[in-house]
Amino acid sequence: TSAKDTSLLLQRLYTKKQLNTEYTQAFLDSMLNQDAKYRRGLPSGFTSAKVYNKVGWNENIEWHDAAIVTLPNNKSYIVVVLSKNVGYKNVSMLAQNISTALPR
Secondary structure, rough: OHHHHHHHHHHHHHHOOOOHHHHHHHHHHHHHHOOOOOOOOHHOOOOEEEEEEEEEEEEEEEEEEEEEEEEOOEEEEEEEEEEEEOOOOHHHHHHHHHHHHOOO
């Protein structure tokens, strides 16, 4: 897949064009309430946001994280990171930098 394809899928999910309201909410809830090991990348960097994410990784060789990020001001963004030899700590730092740059 590509980052663009992944972001389009998340956009369709967020705008309820992929599933009906009930299934959309169930899907988002499953992304928000995952085990902590799946929340180390983007969610740990967007500390004051609600982050609905899905990761895929092979330890530090590949760390992919795709998320719908909703800030306290209710503005939402889609962030997709497909990386190689970066690891979750750098993805978290990227999220911190993005969070700082976004309007509040």
